[in-house]
Amino acid sequence: MIIGRKAVNFIRLGLSYIxxxxxxxxxxxxxxxxxxxxxxxxxxLYSKTLIPEQFTLAHYKELFTSPVYMFxxxxxxxxxxxxxxxxxxxxxxxxxxxxxxxxRFKSRKTxxxxxxxxxxxxxxxxxxxxxxxxxxxxxxxTHLALIIVYAAGAPLGGTLIAKGFLDTIPxxxxxAARIDGAxxxxxxxxxxxxxxxxxxxxxxxxxxxxxxxxxxxxKLILRTKENWTVAVGMWDMVNTMQNSxxxxxxxxxxxxxxxxxxxxxxLQRLLVDxxxxxxxxx
Amino acid sequence: xxxxxxxxxxLSAIFMGLGQIYNRQFIKGLMxxxxxxxALIYFISNLGRAFWGMTTLGESPSRLEKVKxxxxxxxxxxxxxxxxxxxxxxxxxxxxxxxxxxNIRDAYKIGAERENGRPSHTFKQSVxxxxxxxxxxxxxxxxxxxxxxxxxxxIIFMIMLAFTNYAAPNHIPPAKLVDWVGxxxxxxxxxxxxxxxxFYGVLTWxxxxxxxxxxxxxxxGMLVALLINQKGIRFKGMWRxxxxxxxxxxxxxxxxxxxxxxxxxxxxxxxxxxxxGLDGLPWLTDPFWAKVTVIVVNMWVGIPVSMLLIMGxxxxxxxxxxxxxxxxxxxxxxxxxxxxxxxxxxxxxxTLIMQFAGNINNFNAIFLLTxxxxxxxxxxxxxxxxxxxxxxxxxxxxxNKNNMASAIGIILFIIVAGFSLYNYRRTKSFQEEDMIQ
Numbered sequence: 273m274i275i276g277r278k279a280v281n282f283i284r285l286g287l288s289y290i291x292x293x294x295x296x297x298x299x300x301x302x303x304x305x306x307x308x309x310x311x312x313x314x315x316x317l318y319s320k321t322l323i324p325e326q327f328t329l330a331h332y333k334e335l336f337t338s339p340v341y342m343f344x345x346x347x348x349x350x351x352x353x354x355x356x357x358x359x360x361x362x363x364x365x366x367x368x369x370x371x372x373x374x375x376r377f378k379s380r381k382t383x384x385x386x387x388x389x390x391x392x393x394x395x396x397x398x399x400x401x402x403x404x405x406x407x408x409x410x411x412x413x414t415h416l417a418l419i420i421v422y423a424a425g426a427p428l429g430g431t432l433i434a435k436g437f438l439d440t441i442p443x444x445x446x447x448a449a450r451i452d453g454a455x456x457x458x459x460x461x462x463x464x465x466x467x468x469x470x471x472x473x474x475x476x477x478x479x480x481x482x483x484x485x486x487x488x489x490x491k492l493i494l495r496t497k498e499n500w501t502v503a504v505g506m507w508d509m510v511n512t513m514q515n516s517x518x519x520x521x522x523x524x525x526x527x528x529x530x531x532x533x534x535x536x537x538x539l540q541r542l543l544v545d546x547x548x549x550x551x552x553x554x
Numbered sequence: 555x556x557x558x559x560x561x562x563x564x565l566s567a568i569f570m571g572l573g574q575i576y577n578r579q580f581i582k583g584l585m586x587x588x589x590x591x592x593a594l595i596y597f598i599s600n601l602g603r604a605f606w607g608m609t610t611l612g613e614s615p616s617r618l619e620k621v622k623x624x625x626x627x628x629x630x631x632x633x634x635x636x637x638x639x640x641x642x643x644x645x646x647x648x649x650x651x652x653x654x655x656x657n658i659r660d661a662y663k664i665g666a667e668r669e670n671g672r673p674s675h676t677f678k679q680s681v682x683x684x685x686x687x688x689x690x691x692x693x694x695x696x697x698x699x700x701x702x703x704x705x706x707x708x709i710i711f712m713i714m715l716a717f718t719n720y721a722a723p724n725h726i727p728p729a730k731l732v733d734w735v736g737x738x739x740x741x742x743x744x745x746x747x748x749x750x751x752x753f754y755g756v757l758t759w760x761x762x763x764x765x766x767x768x769x770x771x772x773x774x775g776m777l778v779a780l781l782i783n784q785k786g787i788r789f790k791g792m793w794r795x796x797x798x799x800x801x802x803x804x805x806x807x808x809x810x811x812x813x814x815x816x817x818x819x820x821x822x823x824x825x826x827x828x829x830x831g832l833d834g835l836p837w838l839t840d841p842f843w844a845k846v847t848v849i850v851v852n853m854w855v856g857i858p859v860s861m862l863l864i865m866g867x868x869x870x871x872x873x874x875x876x877x878x879x880x881x882x883x884x885x886x887x888x889x890x891x892x893x894x895x896x897x898x899x900x901x902x903x904x905t906l907i908m909q910f911a912g913n914i915n916n917f918n919a920i921f922l923l924t925x926x927x928x929x930x931x932x933x934x935x936x937x938x939x940x941x942x943x944x945x946x947x948x949x950x951x952x953x954n955k956n957n958m959a960s961a962i963g964i965i966l967f968i969i970v971a972g973f974s975l976y977n978y979r980r981t982k983s984f985q986e987e988d989m990i991q
Contacts (some may be wrong), residue, residue: 285786296796298854303799305822318820364697375690383694388978390705392971394915396947397963398708404638405703424700432978454688485806488947502808510810512733513663518814525807536802537979540795 291393304527310522319517328370331523341505341520343527349415350501357419358479361426365475366468368427369434370460374446384432391428408465413495415543421489422482430475434501437471440462473542480531559665566661570654573661577668581677581741586657593650600643607640613716615731632733634720641711645702716740716960726954739961750957752933752945759845761939764913767852772906774853776898780890782861793866801858808924812851815840841938844924848939852919856909862906864898871897899965907977911970942966965991 612631824834
């Protein structure tokens with residue numbers, strides 16, 4: 273009887289490990305494949321083996337030195353846009369979520385529902401209008417335009433999650449501080465901000481990643497090549513060459529993914545806290 | 555008994571700020587006067603044109619005219635630019651009316667206070683009052699402005715477009731004018747055979763896609779989470795790390811990468827199938843297999859998020875529930891069915907529904923992977939895997955059928971928003987938010 277139970281347990285664990293290994297391979301394989309392809313000599317998508325016979329850095333060099341791909345410039349542009357829109361966007365999101373979580377005022381629930389509904393509107397629908405609006409203010413082909421638009425859109429995506437998180441910070445802390453004479457603003461900076469670090473990390477990261485991957489809106493706004501972001505550049509590369517220079521695409525893909533993956537790695541713990549705390553409150 | 559409140563109110567209605575000055579609040583009064591002065595200058599030159607533009611959408615298209623015997627292009631009215639300029643002016647006008655109303659109410663209120671013998675606030679006191687009691691509203695002002703101009707204004711604009719005939723080839727400014735046509739676009743979309751066939755076809759696939767992709771990622775994520783969480787599995791942290799990797803790669807990159815991986819001719823997947831002597835499959839070029847591929851790839855992208863979420867929930871399930879079940883002699887399967895599953899479903903239901911709504915609008919997954927292809931000959935500008943969103947994208951940016959795209963956008967919006975609103979209003983964070991303290 274006892275032996276039978278042990279055997280069943282053994283089989284169960286064995287099967288689980290087999291499934292886990294298979295899943296892990298499926299999860300890692302595409303990433304590994306593109307990483308190795310970026311070191312492969314030649315241009316073609318087809319390769320006899322997964323691990324290339326020779327390794328070369330030529331594709332990376334080409335991205336940074338060739339006059340067609342200004343990857344260095346694009347990289348700097350993207351970094352600039354990402355950092356600024358992240359900073360402004362985080363501030364705006366925190367302002368809205370703090371106000372909605374801590375204060376009771378007329379039309380508060382309406383505001384929350386409105387935010388939710390507006391976030392559901394398909395983005396492209398507003399692209400033409402925003403394009404014309406930016407044209408009115410002579411902001412086309414500038415990075416400022418992208419920063420403004422990304423930052424202004426931030427509260428739509430993040431507020432409700434952030435509010436869910438802020439709701440979990442006990443209000444007795446606020447009250448204690450108020451008795452000690454802190455103002456609304458003081459409570460915000462000295463109590464709410466330090467306690468919502470996982471939330472801020474989560475929102476900041478999603479905002480930071482946005483400009484790295486947005487190729488549609490950025491392509492519409494940024495017309496000259498020197499002003500492009502990496503996403504626009506990559507999309508252009510994919511579209512103009514189809515599959516004719518796959519290894520170069522692979523190198524570009526690695527260059528975009530690596531910084532973001534490193535950030536994810538460092539912030540994993542905080543990120544998971546932010547995601548689950550905001551979500552489990554609905 | 556002085557009639558301060560009526561006097562102050564009327565003065566403010568005549569010219570903003572006068573009432574405040576009457577109430578001896580000079581700084582506030584001057585600020586209101588400055589606002590009205592700027593507004594007057596702006597509206598005198600723009601408001602009339604805005605009303606004209608809104609009703610007519612421009613009257614003269616650009617045309618050739620003979621000037622001293624030489625034909626010259628005379629620029630006419632650009633209907634769409636006129637529409638958006640008018641819209642912006644009218645929005646400013648509405649904002650102005652709100653400020654005007656607030657200014658009257660403020661003068662009236664302070665007048666009333668004075669009648670009761672309380673002196674009006676000094677400027678410093680007013681600022682304090684706002685910081686203490688109107689804090690939330692002033693906090694919301696800045697994000698609110700951003701949302702008004704970059705979200706609400708575009709939405710109104712697009713809704714308006716649906717009621718015009720702004721479409722290629724006959725009504726594209728500046729060469730031609732655009733006109734209001736009422737509900738004709740909607741009628742064409744829903745009733746006219748050429749459009750309605752595409753619309754219902756794409757709508758059906760959109761719903762199938764949303765249901766399948768949500769279910770597969772959710773239950774896939776649950777399965778993986780349970781697998782890792784089993785008693786006796788070692789290196790839990792390592793497995794989790796490995797399986798999160800797809801989540802950390804930017805979607806744009808991973809989907810473009812998948813497109814190459816599933817390439818029918820040279821892609822590695824078909825190459826490996828070849829090793830086993832199997833024929834490769836037309837992953838992205840056959841209507842049926844393309845649908846399978848997008849769902850499989852979406853699982854790859856979406857399972858890690860669900861896994862993280864459900865692992866978070868699993869840690870919150872109280873131990874003693876399982877112990878109680880064990881005392882009653884429950885098997886592993888029964889424990890899962892009676893304790894684990896209901897707990898997970900209960901706390902992730904809102905997220906699940908949001909994911910469903912998100913999948914209806916999942917542009918990236920389709921556009922980057924298949925681009926909506928393979929082409930479907932029976933459809934108007936849509937392919938076999940096109941969702942409503944990607945079809946809409948093609949209609950605006952490739953085909954310039956803007957009015958049709960707007961009509962589709964509105965319908966899509968009503969579906970998704972209705973759904974999410976219904977869901978959100980039932981969640982804890984909306985209804986019982988004051989419970990947690």
